[in-house]
Amino acid sequence: DTGVSQNPRHKITKRGQNVTFRCDPISEHNRLYWYRQTLGQGPEFLTYFQNEAQLEKSRLLSDRFSAERPKGSFSTLEIQRTEQGDSAMYLCASSLGQGPSGANVLTFGAGSRLTVL
């Protein structure tokens, strides 16, 4: 297992098109997270799954965004009717869940960079 894998690495699309990103987490990790990062900012939480259950969604996740993790392994993040403001790096991370002290270390993928023209 080589870590968290994301594809595509780069996507350029025209406004109004739909895009889908895929994330393959570390195989033994049961938790999977999606974050969005724009230039000069830290990653912003979008949503996370424990196995196939989507446990939390940010208010940032408008109804044009949908994420799935159908079999509790890989996940997809779809953005419908893209807007220029959606241009960002979309980061996926996975984890084993809370450690003994409630601490949770996320391992990130390299990200999928979206440019909406």
Next chain:
Amino acid sequence: EDKVVQSPLSLVVHEGDTVTLNCSYEVTNFRSLLWYKQEKKAPTFLFMLTSSGIEKKSGRLSSILDKKELFSILNITATQTGDSAVYLCAKPPPRDTDKLIFGTGTRLQVFP
């Protein structure tokens, strides 16, 4: 939700200098604080801090947490050009959720 505030936003130093990066946070039901290094792509994990006053060390990097004053510092001694990156501080929010809230990061540039 908790905020995580990092300073400075940007730092430019020469190789060999020592730098101190700051992270302050609001607290309710503190659980942990994490530091990540982000070069051009994925943030990579550096340290997780849960107890006040106990230094975590890895090579030239070290970090410590002060739960009374609500901050953490990340020190890098004898900086090298390979230390150039954005350093991110993050913590989980107080309620029972596993997400992390990140600061905006400190961009460190080390010149030869």
